Amino acid sequence: xxxxxxxxxxxxxxxxxxxxxxxxxxxxxxxxxxxxxxxxxxxxxxxxxxxxxxxxxxxxxxxxxxxxxxxxxxxxxxxxxxxxxxxxxxxxxxxxxxxxxxxxxxxxxxxxxxxxxxxxxxxxxxxxxxxxxxxxxxxxx
Numbered sequence: 459x460x461x462x463x464x465x466x467x468x469x470x471x472x473x474x475x476x477x478x479x480x481x482x483x484x485x486x487x488x489x490x491x492x493x494x495x496x497x498x499x500x501x502x503x504x505x506x507x508x509x510x511x512x513x514x515x516x517x518x519x520x521x522x523x524x525x526x527x528x529x530x531x532x533x534x535x536x537x538x539x540x541x542x543x544x545x546x547x548x549x550x551x552x553x554x555x556x557x558x559x560x561x562x563x564x565x566x567x568x569x570x571x572x573x574x575x576x577x578x579x580x581x582x583x584x585x586x587x588x589x590x591x592x593x594x595x596x597x598x599x
Contacts, residue, residue: 484520
């Protein structure tokens with residue numbers, strides 16, 4: 459089972475979808491962006507909606523899915539070496555998603571899938587995402 463997750467800049471989960479393990483990541487991108495549960499601000503010329511993606515999305519379908527939802531995609535090209543950090547205005551922060559996956563893996567039922575039905579598994583992941591937000595917001599008070 460593959461999980462596709464979109465997070466905000468600090469790692470708070472915004473949307474999640476699941477699919478079979480044989481589905482390519484770029485094909486899940488459109489569904490993942492549609493699964494965002496909070497309204498996003500409208501992109502302007504001064505404040506763009508940036509989306510950092512890994513090399514698996516470096517294809518026309520990945521780029522078009524990001525652009526069609528109003529995002530500015532930041533995708534490292536396949537075979538591209540790391541650029542000098544001083545020249546990059548918006549460095550990619552793909553590790554934030556990996557950290558959120560690590561937070562979700564603390565729940566054993568998500569780490570090891572026990573649910574027979576995919577809808578139950580998705581509901582459990584969504585509940586864990588809600589708990590992450592609750593913990594983050596309760597610390598801010």
